Amino acid sequence: MQHVDMPRFRQETLLGRAACEPQSRLHIVRTHDEEMEGTTSSRQFGRVRVSIVEGGPYELIGNGRMIGNGAEPFVGVCRPLVGEVQVFQDGRWSVASGSRIVCYDSSRPYRVLMPEPFRIVTLRLPHQLIGLTAKEAELLTARAWYGSQGLGALMSDLLVGLERYGEEIETAIDLLGGSVAGLAAALFAERIRAVAAEQGVDRNALMLTIQGHIRAxxxxxxxxxxxxxxxxxxxxxxxxxxxxxxxxxxxxxxxxxxxxxxxxxxxxxxxxxxxxxxxxxxxxxxxxxxxxxxxxxxxxxxxxxxxxxxxxxxxxx
Missing domain, CATH: 1.10.10.60 (Homeodomain-like)
Structure with missing residues (x-):
């Protein structure tokens, strides 16, 4: 698969990545019998890591043991450019496509599935950097939200911009990482408040749906x-x-x-x-x-x- 030229990002094949990082907490699982092809490019902005990944259908499985192994827990933010991203975590399932954004948390088991050829931008934001606890992260995971208005639109546009122009950024890398983290923290705080306010209603609605399903x-x-x-x-x-x-x-x-x-x-x-x-x-x-x-x-x-x-x-x- 031909990768868009991004000379200032580190490039590696997906299969090569799995082979070179045997202790990685992510395991690539094939969804089809044919040989999987694809590339990923990444760059570090301070403590924020940005990755652009493209390839055929595949699945990432996180075992949630990163803290115990000494790795820093992080929130992964996914913005699809082509195809869709499905996230399974904390008893929920959500799909993001277009300008939508969806998150997962590395400190607990999760699955990230791309069921068709895809291209996505992902952010890795350490908990400590954005002032987020694992408990608060549970209100964000596997909940897709629109990137067409408010802070969500700013984040969605930023991720697209990093994908398009990331290689042109020469200076103030730490400052850029701090800006991304600040925007993410504001967006997460907004989402946490909204989910907390809606959670009771959502749970009641889900319960009614479940009861109707059982009775039928x-x-x-x-x-x-x-x-x-x-x-x-x-x-x-x-x-x-x-x-x-x-x-x-x-x-x-x-x-x-x-x-x-x-x-x-x-x-x-x-x-x-x-x-x-x-x-x-x-x-x-x-x-x-x-x-x-x-x-x-x-x-x-x-x-x-x-x-x-x-x-x-x-x-x-």
């Missing part, structure tokens, strides 16, 4: 907390946290919803022709004895007794 699939024998988490692109741990905030767990909530639907169907005279076992199967209970035991634990009475009592009350009325 109660009969699915493969329905489980893990499949629900995967469907909504969140970690199982994050899903458990959402339900824990409401005094329950994903598995317990799924079971309660299944039992509630069974009780509703046992109450329905129009379904009296269905057997108890079939009522259970319609809500995901495929063993009659298991269904009966759970129903009794929940309501203090077996499904058969419940239906019998309902008919007795109806007859007496």
């Amino acid at each position: 699939r109660l009969a699915d024998p493969d329905l489980s907390p893990l499949t629900v988490a995967r469907h909504h692109n969140v970690s199982l741990r994050y899903l458990q946290k959402l339900f824990h905030e409401r005094g329950t767990s994903p598995a317990r909530w799924i079971r309660s919803e299944r039992l509630a639907r069974c009780r509703s169907e046992l109450d329905d005279p129009g379904l009296d022709h269905l057997s108890i076992a079939l009522i259970g199967e319609r809500s995901g209970f495929y063993e009659a004895s298991h269904f009966s035991r759970l129903f009794r634990e929940e309501y203090g009475i077996s499904p058969r007794e419940y239906r019998k009592n309902k008919r007795s009350v109806a007859f007496a009325g």
Whole structure:
């Protein structure tokens, strides 16, 4: 692949980089069988590192052990020029393309995926330089934001400018790095405030979506907390946290919803022709004895007794 001439940036092939840095915290994983080609160019502005990377589809996996190995933790800021960037971290998934920007944090496990031929600009900003804690960084990771207005537009334009004119910069390297860090710190502070204000609303909306998804699939024998988490692109741990905030767990909530639907169907005279076992199967209970035991634990009475009592009350009325 022909690389744009950038003589003042250090150039190296992606595959060569992996071979020369066996202790790197990033591992290149192929997404296709064909041989991967590509180049990366980088330059250091003080403590800020700027890289321009292009190539075919590939994936970066960070194991989050940089602090323990003595490396300085950093926030990676990605701005795609061609193609898109997908970031998976902290139980979230986000996609950036065009002028959008997306971040990841090196101190925790992450995945950065480019599913098609791409060209991106990335910044590596040490936590200490921008006054950011790992906890604060969690409010930034895997959340793409528009680079078309406000501080986001300034950052997006700056990254494009560094890609186009970085080799022409001769003096005040440390000053430039400080300016980039200052802009990033202001942008991050703005984003952290916005996310913190929206977080409660976002979590409630996500919870409602998850509950609707579960209710629509109660009969699915493969329905489980893990499949629900995967469907909504969140970690199982994050899903458990959402339900824990409401005094329950994903598995317990799924079971309660299944039992509630069974009780509703046992109450329905129009379904009296269905057997108890079939009522259970319609809500995901495929063993009659298991269904009966759970129903009794929940309501203090077996499904058969419940239906019998309902008919007795109806007859007496």
